[in-house]
Amino acid sequence: MKKFKKVLNIFLDLLIFILSPIFFISKMISSESVYKFLNSKKYIIYIITIFLSLTLFLLLYFLY
Amino acid sequence: MKIDILNSFFQIYSNYFFKNLNPFQLILVFITIFIIVFSTLKLMLINKKTLFIITFLIFNILFGVILSNFVFKESELFKNIVQFVFFMLIPIGCVLLITPDLREKLTDLLNHNKTNINIRKGDIQTRKEIVDAVFELSSKQIGAIITIEKYQPLDKFTDKAIILHSKVTKELLLNIFIPGTKLHDGAVIIRGDEIICAAAYFNLTQKDFLDKSIGSRHRAAIGISEESDALTIICSEETGTISITINGNMNKIETKAQLERYLNTFI
Numbered sequence: 001m002k003k004f005k006k007v008l009n010i011f012l013d014l015l016i017f018i019l020s021p022i023f024f025i026s027k028m029i030s031s032e033s034v035y036k037f038l039n040s041k042k043y044i045i046y047i048i049t050i051f052l053s054l055t056l057f058l059l060l061y062f063l064y
Numbered sequence: 065m066k067i068d069i070l071n072s073f074f075q076i077y078s079n080y081f082f083k084n085l086n087p088f089q090l091i092l093v094f095i096t097i098f099i100i101v102f103s104t105l106k107l108m109l110i111n112k113k114t115l116f117i118i119t120f121l122i123f124n125i126l127f128g129v130i131l132s133n134f135v136f137k138e139s140e141l142f143k144n145i146v147q148f149v150f151f152m153l154i155p156i157g158c159v160l161l162i163t164p165d166l167r168e169k170l171t172d173l174l175n176h177n178k179t180n181i182n183i184r185k186g187d188i189q190t191r192k193e194i195v196d197a198v199f200e201l202s203s204k205q206i207g208a209i210i211t212i213e214k215y216q217p218l219d220k221f222t223d224k225a226i227i228l229h230s231k232v233t234k235e236l237l238l239n240i241f242i243p244g245t246k247l248h249d250g251a252v253i254i255r256g257d258e259i260i261c262a263a264a265y266f267n268l269t270q271k272d273f274l275d276k277s278i279g280s281r282h283r284a285a286i287g288i289s290e291e292s293d294a295l296t297i298i299c300s301e302e303t304g305t306i307s308i309t310i311n312g313n314m315n316k317i318e319t320k321a322q323l324e325r326y327l328n329t330f331i
Contacts, residue, residue: 021127025123026116029116030115030116034115039109054094
């Protein structure tokens, strides 16, 4: 079990090292202040949804 | 073998999707995208952990697509490795998203070797205050659970509890556990000479062979002693008996001297 944990730890550390830039960006986005801002007003989520879905729709429309 | 998920997906539909759609169908597609984006955002805002996991997954997919389609466009081997690593994480992320238990276990596993080196030990006065408070609670048959941290920080429990950061005194401990008050139900966590928090809730032990008469307070104490190296003092509400739990074992305490001896060796 100890060996398995060691191997798992090494594997996870390696994965974290490779993915550290994405980890860093995600940690920044999911910080306390961002979470509070997103939850502060109800209409914020609708504005972001419209903006994101429009971007995604246009991106897909022009790419495919 | 070429695995290009996004391209192959749209190649099937590209003949009649987007380019050859009438306005009504385009609106339908937009509504579908809107619903998907909206439900994802709603899921993200459940708590900070889900926000982190979903943001991580989105960036993961973005990085995977960019790396495989633009950076490693020429090399088939690198492209496949990148796609394997990045897309393999999607099902793992989804599983972690719907199983909080697994998420907690994984965080524990990652933080297992992280011990608090700058641990502050409680002095003689603190120990005396704890012993006096516990025996007074016992004489009045007031239920109490006091956890004393050792090397492993109990931050994951303190985050959800009522933070106090006050000096350990007999009077404060007695006041916290008075029945009917808001803080009396949970545990008090002590670090050094400080009461870090009150009303902390621990996971109950999963041991099957425990006596059925043992209540949830004692089960929680055994649970925390299994998870960490902390020492927990429990005072029974029904009988007033004092017990301590350490490393998953529970011992009964008869005298003040016995409890002092335990605390002296522990702190």
